[in-house]
Amino acid sequence: MKEDKTLIIVGWGNQAQSWACNLRDSHYPCKIYLRAGSHKANFPVQQGLSTVKASQLAQYQNFALLIPDQNHLEFLNKHQDHLPKAAKIIYAHGHSVHTLKLDQKFNQFEHLLLAPKSIASAMRKDYLNQQNIQAVFSTEHSQNPKQSESFLKELAAAIGIQNPYPVSFEEETCCDLFSEQSLLCGALPTLIEQNYNFLIQKGIPNHLAYLETWHEFFLIADVLKAKGPKEFFKMISPNALMGSQQYNQKYNKQETEKLMEELHREIKDGSFDQKIQKMSFKEIQNQVEEYWQQSPLQKMYQQMNESQS
Ligand SMILES: NC(=O)c1ccc[n+]([C@@H]2O[C@H](COP(=O)([O-])OP(=O)(O)OC[C@H]3O[C@@H](n4cnc5c(N)ncnc54)[C@H](OP(=O)(O)O)[C@@H]3O)[C@@H](O)[C@H]2O)c1
Structure with missing residues (x-):
């Protein structure tokens, strides 16, 4: 059976909105997870996107953590039991994984990097103008780097990123x-x-x-x-x-x-x-x-x- 490639975007901040709207327009399946009590609950729906609750997270395999870097640890601590084993956790910046060693703390997951070298508002503008968005990626903390690389590249293309460059989280x-x-x-x-x-x-x-x-x-x-x-x-x-x-x-x-x-x-x-x-x-x-x-x-x-x- 083909794996469900749906991406759950965590948060509705700057990067999250650009990723979500670009993916929606590229017909790449994505849904939004917002923490309980978020005052932004209606915003994704107004953009034609569905939201998921914490209890539904276990049904999905791919998660983009598009919340502030200092909150990544808190999110994973809180939700590690809601996420399936070997879930792919995608970061838009390597800071939390590199400095807090999240790959070791949560070694039941795959930790992937897809870091746009762009400001969120420019990513949306560039996508609409069909301009390539520059980005880098890493699969160094994946059990299956080849499969993760093709997954990341397909996702990246739907966001508007062609040919991201391979790097390490540290770099x-x-x-x-x-x-x-x-x-x-x-x-x-x-x-x-x-x-x-x-x-x-x-x-x-x-x-x-x-x-x-x-x-x-x-x-x-x-x-x-x-x-x-x-x-x-x-x-x-x-x-x-x-x-x-x-x-x-x-x-x-x-x-x-x-x-x-x-x-x-x-x-x-x-x-x-x-x-x-x-x-x-x-x-x-x-x-x-x-x-x-x-x-x-x-x-x-x-x-x-x-x-x-
Ligand atoms: N900003 C950029 O242009 C840019 C560029 C390149 C890379 N990045 C990277 O992209 C990532 C996101 O940055 P950002 O600037 O887009 O973030 P942001 O706008 O500050 O994110 C705000 C969102 O995060 C949610 N959030 C905060 N803590 C949360 C938690 N513990 N659980 C669930 N949701 C939580 C907030 O929820 P509420 O609505 O409930 O408050 C809000 O929806 C970071 O890793 C950053 O380094 C950002």
Whole structure:
């Protein structure tokens, strides 16, 4: 008998909504599991998707854990007896499996990785525009890696991911923490904000400072993405080329390299995780929101968007 490939998506958050709507439109069978008391109970139904209760989970074999990484352990502790032996548990990020060794704690299950290298809203947009979504996968914690790989690739294709790259859970976790989650999310908004504030201090009008910093950032990113770095540097104006090279020589690469070494070491030896576990997510989230709410760049962003809507 052919195995039921239905995917149970756990949660109705950012990734869950994109996975579910893309799968629905690709006619790949999927259903949603929401924890008891979730205020989102009607949302999947409004999207034409069915929901399942905890007592029905045992009927299925494939589960995508699309809930925050810090809640994966709690979900598996609570539901391990509801899930069938050898159930496939799919993660969109390797962090919980790598750091908490979930593959060893719950060795009755297969732990698979299908990690989109995309933000959830972009995954839906790319799917609708028939643009490939980049992703990586791992079957290293599967008893039957060949079968798991073809299962993951079929699922990935229905989400809009063609040819995901094979990696290990450790590689995906460390790279994501290092690059996207720490350096890029940390440095890019700060660099643009610093640039904006500096121009304002020098007497540049708000609108111009905004266009030259925030707005330019996306133009540059779009061209870099579409054409690649070599073509980008061929396309920009002579002044932009010369200015960029002058700044490039002054930019302190050694300082950045030191910062990267430190971050890489902390991720590898686990001290990054230990620090994070001691931090209060809610407290940091409130601080960051408060900070940006007060920031002149945020105020200008709102003003520009309101004037255009
Ligand atoms: N966000 C992204 O664009 C992105 C990109 C790449 C990878 N990822 C990965 O995708 C996964 C999901 O991230 P996300 O940002 O999409 O999550 P999210 O939006 O924060 O997920 C929220 C959903 O999770 C549910 N939930 C939370 N704890 C639960 C529990 N213990 N049991 C059952 N449901 C629970 C919530 O239920 P209630 O409705 O009941 O509150 C809600 O529906 C993570 O592994 C993340 O690293 C995310």
